[in-house]
Amino acid sequence: MPESGIAGTTNKKEAQKTFLLHAARRYIWWETTNGAMAYPQKILAQVMNIGVWNDMCKLVELFPPQELLNVLDKAEIGQFNEKSWHFWHNRLSEKIPSMPKRVLE
Numbered sequence: 001m002p003e004s005g006i007a008g009t010t011n012k013k014e015a016q017k018t019f020l021l022h023a024a025r026r027y028i029w030w031e032t033t034n035g036a037m038a039y040p041q042k043i044l045a046q047v048m049n050i051g052v053w054n055d056m057c058k059l060v061e062l063f064p065p066q067e068l069l070n071v072l073d074k075a076e077i078g079q080f081n082e083k084s085w086h087f088w089h090n091r092l093s094e095k096i097p098s099m100p101k102r103v104l105e
Contacts, residue, residue, distance in 0.1 A: 016062050023047050023055060044071045049084045065092050077102045 020043050024036035027046035036043055047059050048071060059068070069092050072085075077100045080088075089096040 012062065019058055019062050020044075023051075023059075026055070027051065041071050041074060044068065045075060045079050048072075048088055049080045060091075068092055075100055 020037060020040055021033060023043050023046070024031070024033045027050065028036040028043060044059065044063065044067075047055050048068065051059065068088065072080075072088055072092070075085075080099065082099065085099050086096055
């Protein structure tokens with residue numbers, strides 16, 4: 001039976017939290033899990049940039065496209081490699097903006 005209503009939303013939020021905990025341990029190994037969980041967008045960005053295929057598929061299943069686009073929109077310099085930047089923009093939107101760049105003055 002498909003999830004719906006309040007219970008479905010609660011189950012999805014729990015699944016998202018479980019995924020973020022797993023991903024925090026796997027992709028932000030230099031931080032404590034609790035420290036990484038303070039920045040869920042950073043966790044999502046790491047999975048989008050260096051994640052294995054199964055984790056990226058789970059990410060797409062659990063998080064709405066607009067939330068993933070928001071991760072791209074708020075990306076820090078160096079957070080994405082060029083291949084991942086193009087992949088996710090092609091998957092989620094119609095345009096591929098320039099990657100964030102550091103400007104030296």
